Structures are given as C-alpha cells and as structure tokens.
Amino acid sequence: MSETEFSDEILMAFADGELDDETTRRVEAALETDDALMARVAMFMETRAAASEALKPMLDEPVPDELARKVRAMAASASDAHRARPVETPVLADENVVEFRRPADRAAARPVSRSMMAMAASLLVVAGAAGGYLLRGGVPESPQTMNVAGAIGAPLAAILDRSPSGEEVGVDGGTAKVRLVSSFALGNGQLCREYELTQSGQPDLVSVACRGASVWQTQLAIARPTSGEGYAPASSLETIDAYLASIGAGEPLDADAEKKALAGSK
C-alpha cells in the first residue's frame, strides 16, 4: 500500500492546501486507488472543519462592554499622550470613531470572513487550496465525473482555458454544466477564475481555480445544498468574496482583458 509513503504531516498539508504542487500530484495519484489513504486525508479535513465549527459560536458572544470601553479609553489616552497637549477628548473621539470606523471594519473583515468560511465549511465542503475531496462523515465520495479537487482534470481545464465569463458550457453529455463567473488576476499576475459547477446528483459547487505553471488548481470550492431551498445561501457567496479579498484578487477582468489573459502563457 502506498500509504506508508506519506507521513501524517504530508497528508495534513494536502488537506490544508499547504502542500507543494509536486507532492500534491503524488498524493492525488495515490488517492485514486487507496481508500485508506483517503480516510487519513478525510480525518484531517474533518478535524479542521469540526474545530472551526465548534468554536464559531464564541465569535457571537457579546464582548463585555467594559472590555470594549477600556480598550477605547486606552486608545484615547494613548493618543492624548502622543499629542502631548490638552485634548477635547469627547468631541474629537466621537468624530474619530465615526471617521475611522470604516478602515477599522475593513481591517476586521478578515476575521469575520474566516468565520463565514467556517460556516460554509459546515454546509459541507471541500476545502483546500491544493486538494479537496468532498467529504461527509469520512466517507470518500465516488470519483466525480468532473473532478475539481486539486489539479483540475482536462475537460474542465479546457473550459477554464477557453470559455469567456458569462458563458455556460454543458459537459458530460449535458449531465453537468459549468458556468463561468469571472476572471481576475492576483497580485502576482496569476490568472484565476470563479465558476459554478452543476452536476446531477452532486451538490452545486462554487469554485475558484487559478492557473499554475501547467495546470488549473482549485483554490476553494464551496458546495451549496441543492435540495429544497433553491437559493444559494448568501454565506457561500460571501465566503467566496471574502476569500478573493484575502488572496488579493484584483477586479474582474473585462471581456477583452480576459481574452488576452486566457490566451496568455500558461
């Protein structure tokens, strides 16, 4: 069995999306045939989701007023000290609170978005920059026709390479649909695309993939429950937005820029 080949740390890094491309490919290849290995990876994915989920309610606990008040007071007195002059504290502080709330909120956006990610993870998911298998209860899913985990398979990669955003492409004889949402560049120039994948018998996925040296890699894939509600929970889209912000995604490319970028070197 190939599983002895991979240490816990490697499988964990795979589950967390922190593994290098080369090793990721090796793990993925081994996972195709090795259920025990899959179970080990699943354990790491599940513990992450479970830990995140378990401590999520703590973020909703009201912060004791006194604590917030003391922090504000310390900040105000620190600024007094810095300016070393008498301050008309109340008025000034109030003004500044208003004035600065925005940047402060933005700075705090990441922590909040992480909690949203946790929420999305609990909806069910896949996570993982480098790899990601749809897991529920530790039972590996049967191989999907459209594999979005880790390095993306050829059929889907071809669509990501060519189809403009806004387009919907049927695959697998119409049993699956890929809807291209947008293209954008990261700070380092890497091209990424957001798309939605609908497959019969599978939850819909909203996914972000980036084009590496030779392959498209899934960065994030969020499943949303399909049954019943019929609408996407806002949290999954917020999670995507939060994620995009966190990786420094630029504005979505317009049609021309996208065309150029897609044609660019891979």
Added chain:
Amino acid sequence: MTDQNVAFGERLVAFLPNLRRFAISLCRSRDVADDLVQAACEKALAGSERFEEGTRFDAWMFRILRNLWIDQLRRQKTAGPTEEIEAQPELAVPSGEAGADARMALKSVATAIDQLVLEQREVLLLTCVEDLSYKEAADVLGIPIGTVMSRLARARKNLAEATGIEPATVRSQDMRGGTR
C-alpha cells in the same frame, strides 16, 4: 483630523471577538481571558507603530496575547506547579483496553479541543480555527514550521480520536505513535 491611536483602538475593538475567542480557548477561563485580552490590547496600543501595515493584524495580535499568556504561565510556575505546560494525563492517547473504553465516551469537539495540551491546542486554534497558514502560525508561536506541522497533526489525531471523527480504518492502524 486623523488620530492613529483612536483608529487603532477601533480596529482592536472590532477584533475583540476573535481575540477573546483565542484567549478563552488558550487559558480556558473567561475571566482570565478578558484580563489577558485587555493586557494584550494595552501592549498593542503601546507598540502600535511596530505593526506593519500589509501584514496580518490578527496574527500580530495573537502573538502579543499568546506571549503574555506564556509569561503569565511561567510566573505561575515559579509559584507552584502548573498543569498547562505538562501534558494532562487524560490527554495521552489511550491504548489497548483502556483506550477502547475511553473511546466509547466520545466528547464534543469543543471539549476535546479544550483538553488538548497547550502546545497542540494553540497550534490548532491558529490554523484550523483562525485560518493562519503554517508559516503564520510558526511566526506567532516562534517555532519552526516543521514543529507546527507535527504538533498540528498530533492535535488533530487526538481530536479525531476523542470525538469519534476518525474513520475506523485509521483507528485500526497503529499510526498514532506517541502523543508527544
């Protein structure tokens, strides 16, 4: 009128829920945690110019708070023994029959996290709960990435074991090794 400190204070206030969560999980007491959070904020304000814009504010705050906590533990240690630094006996992964019994009493995830030793708990909190990368967690904790990874892997195996997440196939293998 710009006022850096007030702005910084608001930034801190906005971050309090996360900071408190980390503190509570770290020291397992809300009262102690709130004092710790306050002390960390005070320290952060005093050194706010040392925070580099563009780096992770959360990681920076976690590091400040965690260092304060470690200091506090060390001080306590000189006053008497503390269980924090040591592995708690019930946390050792049980083996054999005792293990089988222990596994029957599955714990809630939150409880299981709470019962991890500090060095495993903190690394789990930073990566899996607060979404820091291994590298960022290593910076917060002042340890090499390899150490983050080995502690984190052990933490998650222990967590899986305690809560019953772990798939049977894994449990049956002797992959666990020691807990430390």
